[in-house]
Amino acid sequence: MPEVPTGARHVLILGGTTEARRLAAELAADTGLRVTSSLAGRVAAPRLPAGQVRIGGFGGAEGLADWLRAHRVDAVVDATHPFAGTMSFHAARATAQAQVPLLALRRPGWAAGPGDRWWYADSLDEAAGLLPALGERIFLTTGRMGLAAFAHLVEPWFLVRSVDPPQPPHPPRMEVLLDRGPFTLEGESALLRRHRVEVLVTKDSGGQATAAKLTAARAAGLPVVVVRRPPTPEGVPVAEDPAGAADWVRTTLG
Structure with missing residues (x-):
């Protein structure tokens, strides 16, 4: 992993999905960014992403907001599983409280085809x-x-x-x-x-x-x-792939 200079912008990725790992790998290669991935800890042997990793909950929306402030997070990407609805709404509340920009990374859902x-x-x-x-x-x-x-x-x-x-x-x-x-x-x-x-x-x-x-x-x-999937919190922008999420991070952080 490239050396991260002092003053690098801090990005928190909430996830454990394939898309979250791909996004972490891309952002961790950027020497201007410090990447932390947060995993829920529900899988005994998770596949670990690039960058720093933390495992376990935050203690609800308020706990996450406190963590964002304490660790000086500059942007959050919610790349959790499409059915991790509770975490997504906690992320929306926490980032609003801490005044940190939030993006949801959601792979497109499946669509029925002929014969289904x-x-x-x-x-x-x-x-x-x-x-x-x-x-x-x-x-x-x-x-x-x-x-x-x-x-x-x-x-x-x-x-x-x-x-x-x-x-x-x-x-x-x-x-x-x-x-x-x-x-x-x-x-x-x-x-x-x-x-x-x-x-x-x-x-x-x-x-x-x-x-x-x-x-x-x-x-x-x-x-x-x-x-069916639970809804994404209202007002949260959505990217459908890691490349789009990486573009959002870089544009948002300038």
Whole structure:
């Protein structure tokens, strides 16, 4: 990593996503910037980005605002997962309090194409409510943190894929597959056949790393339940890729 001179502008990246790591790598190569990436700490062995790294929460919006002031942060990029809604709203409140500019880095969501059989839900609870009418063998790819929404479904069988082992509450009939993307179309198609999957459930995370499952489900004619993203806080500008976010940082900091 290049040596950072005294007086470099301090950029805080909130994230742990692929886009956050790419942005950190680009900004950390700029000798006029000091980059700190903040990871939530929910994954046991996260992929660490370039620059400085902190792990753990801030203590809500007020705690984050205090941290921004104490560490003299000049700009914040919210590059958290599209479903990390609470953190995004904390970031909006904190940066407003500390008077620090904020950008949201959000990869575009997925869009249904010809042959897709998608059902949309606004929450995991709503997604769970759709399943009894769609099938009995469910491939659940919504992460380990939201399994409680499906715990009351005692009849279906679930294949749950996550990076780390899930904790209760969770569905009683469940097999866990510990894995991390990116995934291939061949691998996803074989997985659906091997486990005789009848329904896929996913969040609209966007990106290519986990999109192969959607193509595999389309080819197999399977229904897909897609949980919509929470909204980005009102008034926060959005970049769709790391290059756009890097341009915003440099323009904002002059």
